[in-house]
Amino acid sequence: MTERPYVLLSCATSLDGYLDDASGQRLLLSNEADLDRVDEVRAGCDAILVGAGTVRRDDPRLLVRSARRRAERVARGLPASPTKVTVTGCGDLDPAARFFTTGDAERIVYCATPAVGRTGERLAGRATVVDAGEPVDPAWALADLAARGVDRLMVEGGANVLGQFLTAGLADELHLVLAPFFVGDRRAPRFVGDGSFPWHPGRRARVAETRQIGDVVLVRYALSERCDAG
Numbered sequence: 001m002t003e004r005p006y007v008l009l010s011c012a013t014s015l016d017g018y019l020d021d022a023s024g025q026r027l028l029l030s031n032e033a034d035l036d037r038v039d040e041v042r043a044g045c046d047a048i049l050v051g052a053g054t055v056r057r058d059d060p061r062l063l064v065r066s067a068r069r070r071a072e073r074v075a076r077g078l079p080a081s082p083t084k085v086t087v088t089g090c091g092d093l094d095p096a097a098r099f100f101t102t103g104d105a106e107r108i109v110y111c112a113t114p115a116v117g118r119t120g121e122r123l124a125g126r127a128t129v130v131d132a133g134e135p136v137d138p139a140w141a142l143a144d145l146a147a148r149g150v151d152r153l154m155v156e157g158g159a160n161v162l163g164q165f166l167t168a169g170l171a172d173e174l175h176l177v178l179a180p181f182f183v184g185d186r187r188a189p190r191f192v193g194d195g196s197f198p199w200h201p202g203r204r205a206r207v208a209e210t211r212q213i214g215d216v217v218l219v220r221y222a223l224s225e226r227c228d229a230g
Contacts, residue, residue, distance in 0.1 A: 005046070007151040008040060009162055012216070013191050018183035019159055026058055029179040034213045040176070043069040045082050045154040047108075047145060050099075051161035052088035061102045061139035062156075072090055073200040081105045084151065087161065089093040089111070091119030106145050108148075110141045130136075140163050161191040174205070174221040176211075191195070199223065 012029035013019055022026045030038070042048060043064045050060060053153075063081040064070050072081040083106040084099055091111055093100075100107060100123065107127035111119045113134040120129040132141050146155060155165055165171045199205045208227060209220040222228065 003020040003128065004139070004170070005146050005150045006173075007142070007153050007155060007171050008041070008045070008173045008175065009155045009165060009171050009223075010041065011157055011162060011191060012177035012179060013049055014048060014179050014181055014183045016182045016184060017191050018185070018188045019157065019191055020186050021183050022187035022190050027183070031216055033213045033217065034177055034216050037213060038216070039065045039069065042154060043073060045152045045159075046150040046177065047085050047153050049085040049087070049153060049155045049161070051158050052090075052093055052126045053168060054095060054156070055086050055099045055157045057096055059098050060100045060156075063103045063105075072163045073214070078184075079103075079105045082154070083108060083148075085141075085145070085153075087132065087138070087141065088119065089115065089135060091115035092142050093119065093123065095126045096124050108145075110136055110144075112136050138168055138170055140197055142170060152193060158193060159189045162196055167195040167197055169198045172224040172226045173208070174224075176221065178206060178219070180215050 011019060016031065036163065041067070048062045050062065062084045064073065074080055081103050082115065084106045086093070086099065087110045089112045109119065109123060109127045109129045110132035111129050113131050116129060116131045116222060123129055130144060206222040207219060208222040209218070211218045
């Protein structure tokens, strides 16, 4: 079997562990300096993955923002931005979303078997739709990405996707940014929900780095022995 890519999870939360609030508008948890750091991390990856819910809710472009970093990638023979990847169970994705319409990077949609046909029709010419089982198997998707030449994958959310990678033990590194405020609303999405995680009081994750970036703090956790090599 092809070895899976190095998997780096990235997210920002409030002090009480929320990824967003319940307002319907995206909550800005980070700051410009940290967003530039995230852009640098993106530029060093082969692909960026988000869940379909994030595509629908946040309408992300998932592009490298810095012109210099885009040029450096092109000079190395790479697309200006990494491959865009999403996973969906129902295939309810808008072909006009910025995920599908911005940039020249390859786009891959890992779709649950029952929705593959209609999703392929809806996204024809916009993305490669891949049957990833029922339900979508993240380990299988990682093996497929590796076979496509993806060595380093950045996973940016949302909560369900982050939880799936963590509970399955498929993450090598976590970049967790803490914003200096509370959300305090149980209707808002938490970082992760209930689950059985490989890291627990008897097996603690290792802190690889802590860094203050303006008014936020980055904590980088090593989740596998691959982290230092990655």
